[in-house]
Structure formats: C-alpha cells, structure tokens
Amino acid sequence: MYKYRRLIISLIAGILILSLMIGFVAMIANAAKSDEIQDELDELEEEAESLAAERELLGEEIEKTNDEMLDIANQKAQVDQEIELLKQESENVNEQIHQYNLLISEKQTALNEIQTEQETLLGNYKTRIRAIQEHGEISYLSALLNAESFADMLLYRVMIDEISKADEQMMADLREKAIDVLTAKEELDNQRGLLEDKMRELSENEELLAEKRAESDALLADLYILCAELLEDDEKYEALEAELSEEIAQKEVEYQKAKQEEYEAYLAQQQQQQQQQQNNNNSSNGDGGSSSAPTDVYFMYPLSYYGVVTSSYGYRVHPITGNYSFHNGVDLAVGQGTPIYASRSGYVSTAEYNYAYGYYVTINHMDGFSSLYGHMTHYVVSSGEYVSQGQVIGYVGSTGYSTGPHLHFTIYCNGSTVNPMNYIG
Secondary structure, three states: OHHHHHHHHHHHHHHHHHHHHHHHHHHHHHHHHHHHHHHHHHHHHHHHHHHHHHHHHHHHHHHHHHHHHHHHHHHHHHHHHHHHHHHHHHHHHHHHHHHHHHHHHHHHHHHHHHHHHHHHHHHHHHHHHHHHHHHHHHHHHHHHHHOOOHHHHHHHHHHHHHHHHHHHHHHHHHHHHHHHHHHHHHHHHHHHHHHHHHHHHHHHHHHHHHHHHHHHHHHHHHHHHHHHHHHHHHHHHHHHHHHHHHHHHHHHHHHHHHHHHHHHHHHHHHHHHHHHHHHHOOOOOOOOOOOOOOOOOOEOOOEOOOOEEEEOOEEEEOOOOOOEEEEOOEEEEOOOOOEEEOOOOEEEEEEEEEOOOEEEEEEEOOOOEEEEEEEEEEEOOOOOOEEOOOOEEEEEEOOOOOOOOEEEEEEEEOOEEEOHHHOEO
C-alpha cells in the first residue's frame, strides 16, 4: 500500500515537473517571440528615425530654397526699382538736353542776327569809305564851298568824323556782343555734350540692370520648380512616415500580445511551482498562491499638477509646420523639469531619443493599453523595466519637435490612439 501511494505521489510529482518544464519551454518560446518582435520594432523605429532625419534635411532644403526665392525676389524688386529710377533720370536728362537745344538755337539765332548786322554795317562802312576814297576831295571841297559860314564848315567836318567813329564803335560793340553770344553757345554745347554722355551712361546701366532682371527671372523660375519638386518629395516622405507609423503601431500590438502571453506563462509557472511545493509537503488541499496582474482601471494624471492644454487630441494646425494634421495625443504645458509619472503600471517598452518626440518613454500596460510620454529633458527608466503607477519616469522638457516645455501624452488602445482626456481619472 505504501509502495502504491509512493508510486502515485511520484507520478503526480513527475507530471507536475513535466508541466513545469513545458511551462518553462512555452515561456522561453514566448520570450523569444517578444524579443524578435522587439527587434523588429526597434528596426522599424530606427527606420522611422532615419526617415524623419531625411525629412528634416528635406525641410531644411525647402526652407533654404524658400529663403533663396525670397532673396531673389527682393533683388529683382530692387533692380526693378533701380530701372524705374534710371528711366525717370533719363527722362529728366532728355528734358534738359531738349532745353539746352532750345537755348543753343536761340543763341545761334542771336549770333546770326549779330553777324547780319555786322555784315550790313560793314557793307555800309565800306561803301562810305569807298565813296570818300573815290570822291573824297571833291565832296570835301564841295562841302567847304557850299558852307554858308565857317561854323557850317566845321560842323561838316565834325559830322564826318562822328559818323566814322560811330561806325567803328558800333562794329566794336557788335564784335563784343558776338563774342559773348559765341561763348555762351559754346558753354551750352559743352553742357549738352556732358548730358549726352550721361544719357549714354544711363542707357548702358539700364541695359545691365535689364540683364540682371532677366537673370533673376530665370533663377526665380528654376527655384520655383525646385521648390515644387521638394514639396512633392516631402509629401512622399509624409506618406512613408504615416505608413511606417501604422506598421509600428501594429507591431506594438503584436509586442503587447506577446508580452501578455509571457506574463500569463510566468503566472502559470508560479502556480505550478507553488503546487509542486504543496505536493512535496503532502498538502493536497493547500491554496495555490498566485501573483496578480496590475488591476488599475484608470489612468492617473501624469504630472504633479495640472498644466495648460496647449494642443488637444484630434486635427489641428501644426504650430511649427502650419499644416492641418492629426494630433495623436494631448500637450500639457508645465514648467521645465516638472516630474513625469507613470499613468498606469506596466513594462517600459521604449526609452530612447526620437527626432519627433525627443527623449520619450512608452509603457505597455499588459491589457491592450499603452502610453507614451514625449519631449522629456531625460528619462530615469530603461526598456524592459516594470514601473508602478505614480512612479517617476522622467522630467518635462522641450526636446525633439517642440516649441516650448510641455509633456506630449498619448494613450494607445490595441494599437490605435484614443483621447487621453477620456481616460485620465
């Protein structure tokens, strides 16, 4: 009887040991599965970071191109303004040249009149001289003989002398006047020549500016085409990022499922160990102690005090890009360095740096839910670590794609984001 009882106990112990071994094998298999999924998830996140970095470079190139377009447009506007000023100056110079031409014409007319007077006076003077030379003595004697008195004779002589002197004086005045007019005309010609030189210079400058404007137009057209191509590439990157984000979310679901299976296998293994211990102590009716999973049914507020909601869950105008896009969490603005708490208990699935979220942490709550905490100054937990609800996991910062200190808080349910404000207790 004793032998049979001992045999039965041995068989039961063997069965329990076999079950325990099977549990260990299952747990190791699941662990391997979750590790593989984690590796895949890490690769996807690295790819996402690489893609985000490439898109950041593309964004910088777009910004640089836009700046160049703005510079060229400003240069072109300045050239257009300079051309307009040159045209106005050319019109003024043309008007001055026209006025100088009128003045020169007037001086030429006056000079012609003086020359005509000179020629007339010179002709008359020559005629009188010639008459005096031909008939001077007769006329002179005739004037003396015909004089009724000595006074008349003196008067004739004085008159002849005065006429001669008046002709000479008139000729001198006309000569001096002609010199003044000619000097003024030459000065006007010189001024007109200077203006014509300036006009040619203005014309050459206008041609150079027109060439610069044509070059600016061509360069601006090329930059418009380049910018359009860059924006098209950015849209492709955005589509790739969205596709990759969806793949990461799906992989996160697979990871959560694998971790849940591992956790359940761990609980089963604990129960088997306790059952084995009970059997070894011949306590067939003892209670089998078991660890229980976290039973938190709500998410606590992840900060020590309530912050300002600067961006709600849902579609919004992005504060940096200005694009209308979906915001998968809620932004809570608080002071730099404010402690961040685990909103629920779970395993840290990610603790690293990301281009978009900066230093961030994700926690798998082992029931289909997970949470993300972004833009930290730094985190104080590591991947794979179990954290309790309310445990400090990092501190508020502004790392990554951020414009100021705040916490980006996202809740996932079976791989899809939900409004965190509906779950915070």
